[in-house]
Amino acid sequence: MSTVTKPQKRLRRRRRVRAKVSGTAERPRLSVFRSNRGIQAQLVDDTRGHTLAAVNWIEPELRGLQRMEQARRAGELIAQRAKEAGIESCVFDRGGYRYHGRVKALAEGAREGGLRF
Numbered sequence: 001m002s003t004v005t006k007p008q009k010r011l012r013r014r015r016r017v018r019a020k021v022s023g024t025a026e027r028p029r030l031s032v033f034r035s036n037r038g039i040q041a042q043l044v045d046d047t048r049g050h051t052l053a054a055v056n057w058i059e060p061e062l063r064g065l066q067r068m069e070q071a072r073r074a075g076e077l078i079a080q081r082a083k084e085a086g087i088e089s090c091v092f093d094r095g096g097y098r099y100h101g102r103v104k105a106l107a108e109g110a111r112e113g114g115l116r117f
């Protein structure tokens with residue numbers, strides 16, 4: 001009998017979400033990765049396989065912040081970078097994580113920054 005680990009369960013959920021969600025150049029996918037140390041997000045055009053904008057927790061603006069504030073600020077930054085790239089709306093890919101806590105804070109920050117999804 002084999003046991004399924006937490007990362008394997010998340011990967012299964014992630015694949016299930018990705019089967020339904022894909023991004024285009026006009027409406028890219030906002031992909032979220034959350035670790036114990038920080039959070040990162042990127043806008044991906046799946047038709048070409050290109051990243052259009054990205055934000056990472058190791059950037060100086062996000063480095064010293066608390067986790068929830070870091071996630072909210074990362075959402076605002078990705079929205080700002082999306083506007084600079086000419087993107088106004090996207091589809092949200094939670095990456096197998098629950099829409100809760102830092103993932104939710106990032107999404108709300110992106111909405112506050114003017115990104116629609």
